[in-house]
Amino acid sequence: MEKIFNRKENKFLRKKLRQEMPKGEILLWQRLNNKKMGYKFRRQYSIGSYVVDFYCPQFKLVIE
Secondary structure, eight states: OOOOBSOGGGHHHHHHHHHTOOHHHHHHHHHHGGGTTSSOOEEEEEETTEEEEEEETTTTEEEO
């Protein structure tokens, strides 16, 4: 079965996107980080060939 989440091929792109986040994304991440909203979020998470800004695995919720 093919892996579609956080593929190794996208690792450097995800890292670059995390390092160059716009101010709006930084502010949102400060609210979502460390379960401050009560749910775990991941940032710059790859799904298939896409890299989404934020992902909540519990609800399969993407914030772009």
